[in-house]
Amino acid sequence: MGSLEDSNKNKVIIHDLLPLVAVYSDGTIDRPNECSTVPPQEEDPKTGVSSKDIVFSKDPYLTARLYLPKLTQSNEKLPILVYYYGGAFSFESAFSDIHHSYCNRIASQAKVVIASIEHRNAPEHYLPTAYNDCWAGLCWVATHATQNPTNSDPWITNHGDFNRVFIGGDSSGGNLVHNVAMRAGVEALPGGVKLFGAYLNHAYFWGSKPIGKEPVIGFEETLQSRIWKFAYPSAPGGLDNPMLNPLAPGAPSLATLGCSRMLVTVAGNDQYLFNEREKRYYEAVKQSGWKGEVELFEEKGEIHVYYMYDSESEQAKRIFKLLVDFLKQ
Structure with a gap:
């Protein structure tokens, strides 16, 4: 032996x-x-935000972490943010310490109720599983606007304002936001809930042919290309699947995006080179005939999701203020 x-x-x-x-x-x-996971808190000492973990679906088994900021009135109604974490569809968690700190900060400063959705990762669960999990999380939140919510939670029932429902995410989470917003444009949410806003931070978009500063030689073997092929090996159209490349030939019109406002943020020195595609996405949304309002913000000297790892820098404070203002609109 x-x-x-x-x-x-x-x-x-x-x-x-x-x-x-x-x-x-x-x-x-x-x-x-992968970052360490942390438990929810009855009250975060820094922000005063309360958090708890819930099961919102038993088949499939799906969970989320909810965040509630300090209230000024017992019956106070707050905007709702359904949040999708980033991690190349294959690592990290809604319970990771960086995402927990991020949600505490957003909940506190923007005064929003957050449902941070724990989607299933590849390779244990290939795409489109994560897309379906994130849609299911948004639908679960929306059921609270009906007479018979599924696995209802009092934080959302008592304090959620269903006229101000947002989705937001970072990196692959930004990609998830785009795809959920597209689905919301063609598929009704429970209770007639409409998405008010969506923000995409440093969203993972790619395609089959290089653009801008993307490498011409070895393009198919770049990490950016391999992430998609790893996470979604059966993707129709491969790297030009519209879920990865919203500007691919034959992709659904961006005019059908199912929200009223959108914020797209870009890192000028993004080491993964997503910034050129994100800016083209912003321009394409503007020119699509979509009836909403879209805003672009670029931090020229910064790398991919810089604010996650140094949240007290001046640049991080700037993007957090931008997100907070967007959620308060």
Whole structure:
């Protein structure tokens, strides 16, 4: 019988998305950059925000973390933000410490109720699972506007303003926001709820052909390309699937986006080179005939989701103020 050392020698990487994810021949998965998860808090000492974890669907089993800021009145109604975390569809969690801190801050400063949706990740659950989980989370929130909400929660029932429902997300979460907003344009939400606003921070968009500063040689083997092929191996159209490339030939018209306001933010020095596609997306939304209002913000000297890792920098404070103002509109 071979030793442990011998067995480790036979353990080879079959999917290499390092430093994000690696899958080995024995089925084990390594996510070296994944942040630690943290429990909810009765009251966050820094912001005063309360949080709790809930199960909103038993089949499939789906969970979320809810956030409620300090109230000035017991019957106070607040905007609702349904939040989608980023992590290349394959790592991180709604319960990760960086996303928990981020939601505490947004809930406190913008005075919003947040439902941070825990979607299932690849490769255990390939796309479109995460898209469906995020849509299910928004639908669950919207059921609170009906007479018979599903697995109702008092924070949303008592304090949610269903005329001011937002969705927001970062990186792959921004991609999720776009796709949920597109679905909301063609599929009714429970209770007749309409999305008021959507924000996309540093959204992961890509395509089959390089644009701007994207590498021409080896384009198919870039991390950006491999993430999609790893997370959605059966995607119709591959890298030009409209869920990844909203500007692909034959993609649905952006005029059908199911919200009234949109904010697109860009990092000028995004090391993943998403910024050119994000700016083209913004221009395409503006020119699509969509009836809403869209705003673009670029932080020229910063990298991808910089505000997640240094939330007290002047640049981070600037984007947080932008998000807070957007949610208060």
